[in-house]
Amino acid sequence: MTLPTLETERFFIRPLQESDLDLMLEMDTDPEIMKHVGGAMTEEEVRSRLPNYLHRDEEKIHGQWCIVSKTDGERHGLVLVKPMPVEEPNGRLFDTIEASGIEIGYRLRKTSWGKGIATEASEPFLALQFDEVGLDRLIACIDPENNGSQNVLKKLGMRYIGETPAYGLILPTFEITAAEWRAARNS
Template identity: 35%
Template sequence: MNSFIETERLLLREITLEDIDGMYALDSDPEVHTYLGNNPVTDKNQIVDVINFIRQQYVDHGIGRWAIIDKSTNDFIGWTGLKFVKELTNNHINYYDLGYRLRRAYWGKGIATESAIASLAYAFQKLNADAVYAMADTANVGSKNILQKLGMKLIETFDYNGSPSNWYKIERETFEKRLPMGKGI
């Protein structure tokens, strides 16, 4: 199992089949899925498929979402990180997408922000990305606040699978000004 980043409180590492219980706790929670289409998983076999999909992204693109582990308790918090998107989304293709999803017990503790900063640093320092994108349902105020705190700029609102969504972007230069490259990972 590969660990990619360690922050003050978190370990970000590959998601493995050992994360089934944590991923199930995360994705079976209806509140977690409020802005994700309201379609929580109902059995662990669905989680196996999700984990296998993420692991294939590691093989195909050298990147995929990472498990967020609480360093002090070894608890599975959720996932964070980048995925390389090859499907057309909002007139974009072949781009890095920033995302995160946390178990409800960890909301409001700065974990999404902490893990997203580390993920962006990885994108710009290790992957040499010029820009990273993100999207969030327009009603998801929590994600909107996190993305803006990161320095991501709201570019536009668009229809994503029948829901109005905000499209965000951050370029390397903007990130470097907000967080000097030596302080990332």
């Protein structure tokens, strides 16, 4: 079994692959994109993290996916679903790190901001995790000043549960349970 490719109205969301390194280099060395995500990395750091980006758990459907426009094949950024690291990963594989839950996250190129892409691309992962994998809750952490991300999480139906340890910090955390997601879907 390989990680699935998901589909929304505007996008195919396929597993991240080695040839997406250019996209990761573009996003992760950009101080504006990385302002609330631990700061820009050097090109060398991004290259050395490629195994982390490509790391997958096919049974639990954890990994990172690339958001691709159906119309022209443009790549907009990534969505990830994986164990939330408690410590700063610092190049280690994320599955070796003590986790506090399963996180959903996203990061887009600047030209793709403000078009509803993060919300649309994240939604199918809730359905996948709750309906097919059988997960009972998803969490997400944000920098307290990341209003854009906070709005995406609220649009996904996630609710603030306080501050929890994540990535070596204590960060505002949002949660949605499978029951809440089902209730919202059926309302």
